[in-house]
Amino acid sequence: MTPADDRDLEHGGDDALAAEYVLGVLPGDERLAVARRIEEDAAFSILVGAWEERLSPLNAGYEDVEPPASLKTLVDARLFERPDRKPKPRPSFSESLAFWRGLAGAAVAALAIAIALPFLQPAAVPEAAPRLVASLADDGTDVRYLAVYDGHSGDIGLSHVTGDRAQGRDFELWLIEGNAAPVSLGVVPVGASVHVPVAPAHRQMIASGALFAISLEPEGGSPTGQPTGPVVAAGDLRSI
Amino acid sequence: MTSPRPTSQDITKLIVRVSMKDRAAFDLLYRRTSAKLFGVCLRVLSDRGEAEEALQDVYVKIWTKADRFAVSELSPISWLVAIARNHSIDRIRARRERTxxxxxxxxxxxxxxxxxxxxxxxxxxxxxxxxxxxxxxxxxxxxxxxxxxxxxxxxxxxxxxxxxxxxxxxxxxxxxxxxxxxxx
Missing domain, CATH: 1.10.10.10 (Winged helix-like DNA-binding domain superfamily/Winged helix DNA-binding domain)
Structure with missing residues (x-):
């Protein structure tokens, strides 16, 4: 391509590049470069999203074709049967880490949940026990957890999205109901995906809409039974 | 498979459940959307064998990336189609230039x-x-x-x-x- 062509192609800039990517016409190497940029550049990924939305009515041009019945078995085998490797509890999270880190701020994560939630009434997959989700974040820190509470087992699954605990300090999980003193649910175990059991006495608090918060505490947890360090993330539970 | 045409809300619920590693929801999502996504792979790749491989990759991606749906503004079906389209297009770009x-x-x-x-x-x-x-x-x-x-x-x-x-x-x-x- 001559320099003159390059100049001409600069017309439209990132928006035109996003459009070309979504249209699908770019050569392979350029596509890969753009795909990487989508991961790293939040502003650019918004342009791509807008083009995906703009052109999505063209999807009606695709006809349904039933895939062979055996195909789902192959998918399941790839995802769930890995005898050579111990299955990771949440393979998605290491992958999505970079993505979440690229997001502008805690508000985005909270908003994401807020966007998804209005659609989520228990219906599609019948399930007796309540399941609740909370995005734990705080504007002042980069600590972010996604909490999923399973009312049936009384277990909170915590996915560590971002933010490291300082050396010699621990994160402690709290349940806060109205103006009452926070109730400790214990120190958050270190790990990308961890579980915290909830005592039966505390389940009612969760069911009635208590807030989750995470504070930074001395190693081993708060010595006083009340939060002593700063709250690094908080969020309320929504049913799914 | 003759399940009724799923609504956008049904699919949204299923995707969010899949993001929490709910396999029953994944099975249901596959049943409801695989014909559409296979249509996409087949149209782009115009090769049945390759489209079948691509569709497997697509559902593996859906399983691992479902949590990203929450931050997309796309309708759930458009989001799924985008995954299938992008993957299929990446595949044809990667293979030798066709005649x-x-x-x-x-x-x-x-x-x-x-x-x-x-x-x-x-x-x-x-x-x-x-x-x-x-x-x-x-x-x-x-x-x-x-x-x-x-x-x-x-x-x-x-x-x-x-x-x-x-x-x-x-x-x-x-x-x-x-x-x-x-x-x-």
Whole structure:
């Protein structure tokens, strides 16, 4: 391509590049470069999203074709049967880490949940026990957890999205109901995906809409039974 | 499989449940969406075996990336189709350049509207079509063919017998006109 062509192609800039990517016409190497940029550049990924939305009515041009019945078995085998490797509890999270880190701020994560939630009434997959989700974040820190509470087992699954605990300090999980003193649910175990059991006495608090918060505490947890360090993330539970 | 056509809300619920590693939801999502996504893979790859491999990859991606759906503003089906399209297009770009003459014969765009799909997409589909009509005819055809078949600039340039950079300039301008029309 001559320099003159390059100049001409600069017309439209990132928006035109996003459009070309979504249209699908770019050569392979350029596509890969753009795909990487989508991961790293939040502003650019918004342009791509807008083009995906703009052109999505063209999807009606695709006809349904039933895939062979055996195909789902192959998918399941790839995802769930890995005898050579111990299955990771949440393979998605290491992958999505970079993505979440690229997001502008805690508000985005909270908003994401807020966007998804209005659609989520228990219906599609019948399930007796309540399941609740909370995005734990705080504007002042980069600590972010996604909490999923399973009312049936009384277990909170915590996915560590971002933010490291300082050396010699621990994160402690709290349940806060109205103006009452926070109730400790214990120190958050270190790990990308961890579980915290909830005592039966505390389940009612969760069911009635208590807030989750995470504070930074001395190693081993708060010595006083009340939060002593700063709250690094908080969020309320929504049913799914 | 003759499950009733799923609503957008049903699919949203399923995707969010999949993001929490709910396998029952994943099974249901597959049942409800695999025909659509296989249609996408097949159209772009125009090879059954390769489309079957691609569809497996697509559902593996859906399983591992479902948590990203929450931050997308796309409708759930559009989000799923985007995964299938992107993956299929990446695959054809990665494979050796095909002989365009054969492809052109295989990939004559099917312009016949599918009544069911048309009903589903509703007014917005009409809107993009009326906007495409504002473009010169061959450019609108190039936009459609590129989107549905995943044609590259090189393939389109050959098909329409214009230099590659001309095709690139055409399509960039056409896309910007299309955007301007859709926002009008």
């Amino acid at each position: 365009t003459a054969i492809d052109a014969a295989l990939e004559v765009p099917d312009e016949k509207p599918d009544p069911e799909a048309e009903a589903v997409a509703g007014g917005e589909r009409d809107r993009i079509h009326s906007c495409l009509q504002e473009l010169e005819q061959d450019r609108a055809a190039a936009v459609r063919a590129a989107y549905l078949n995943g044609d590259s600039y090189a393939e389109l340039a050959e098909r329409f017998s214009v230099p590659l950079n001309t095709m690139r300039t055409w399509l960039r301008r056409s896309l910007m006109k299309l955007k301007e029309c859709l926002e009008r």
